[in-house]
Amino acid sequence: QVKLVESGGGVVQAGRSLRLSCSTSGFTFSSYGMHWVRQAPGKGLEWVAVIWHDGSIKYYVDSVKGRFTISRDNSKNTLYLQMNSLRAEDTAVYYCARDARVVASPCDSWGQGTLVTVSS
Amino acid sequence: DIQMTQSPSSLSASVGDRVTITCRASQSISSYLNWYHQRPGKAPQLLIYAATSVQSGVPSRFSGSGSGTDFTLTISSLQPEDFATFYCQQTYSTPYTFGQGTKLEIK
Numbered sequence: 001q002v003k004l005v006e007s008g009g010g011v012v013q014a015g016r017s018l019r020l021s022c023s024t025s026g027f028t029f030s031s032y033g034m035h036w037v038r039q040a041p042g043k044g045l046e047w048v049a050v051i052w053h054d055g056s057i058k059y060y061v062d063s064v065k066g067r068f069t070i071s072r073d074n075s076k077n078t079l080y081l082q083m084n085s086l087r088a089e090d091t092a093v094y095y096c097a098r099d100a101r102v103v104a105s106p107c108d109s110w111g112q113g114t115l116v117t118v119s120s
Numbered sequence: 121d122i123q124m125t126q127s128p129s130s131l132s133a134s135v136g137d138r139v140t141i142t143c144r145a146s147q148s149i150s151s152y153l154n155w156y157h158q159r160p161g162k163a164p165q166l167l168i169y170a171a172t173s174v175q176s177g178v179p180s181r182f183s184g185s186g187s188g189t190d191f192t193l194t195i196s197s198l199q200p201e202d203f204a205t206f207y208c209q210q211t212y213s214t215p216y217t218f219g220q221g222t223k224l225e226i227k
Binding site for chain 1: 209
């Protein structure tokens with residue numbers, strides 16, 4: 001079955017960096033686009049970034065552009081989110097999600113999330 | 121960026137009720153609209169994609185309609201496991217914005 005497992009979250013000081021990983025199994029990772037979505041404590045969902053199946057195209061929400069980088073290693077079936085210059089407002093649970101490869105690009109499988117806490 | 125507005129923000133209903141949640145986009149998004157629900161402490165789950173297509177494994181009591189700027193999610197007969205928060209999301213253009221959520225509570 002499809003499985004996505006995030007790791008790398010934790011407590012970090014403002015201005016520092018953190019790299020999240022999303023290890024996947026149960027599907028052909030290299031054939032699917034992948035997303036990062038975050039959720040601040042007690043708040044709604046915020047889409048963060050997407051990467052095409054081959055890594056050729058990436059898009060970001062404005063609030064993380066220039067600070068976050070989405071990447072993937074198809075040989076390791078793993079998705080990454082490099083987060084630099086972290087701010088208190090980046091505190092959230094970060095989910096990785098698979099793009100379903102159907103019209104409207106929904107996220108059809110999600111990880112359990114990893115919590116990032118940025119202390120000021 | 122395209123703004124997504126859901127209504128209501130919260131809703132109380134009973135098991136067996138028919139419930140409708142609305143999502144409005146700030147500009148036309150054709151049918152690039154997805155619905156998710158999320159139980160407390162859990163990851164979101166896809167219910168409906170492309171405005172009207174029911175995700176595999178999702179019960180038939182869930183349905184979606186709309187196109188352009190106005191969309192609805194309907195639950196025909198609420199079940200106890202449906203009490204959660206529901207989100208719409210547009211994927212017409214990046215950033216793929218979500219609505220603010222609709223919290224469905226037991227009356």
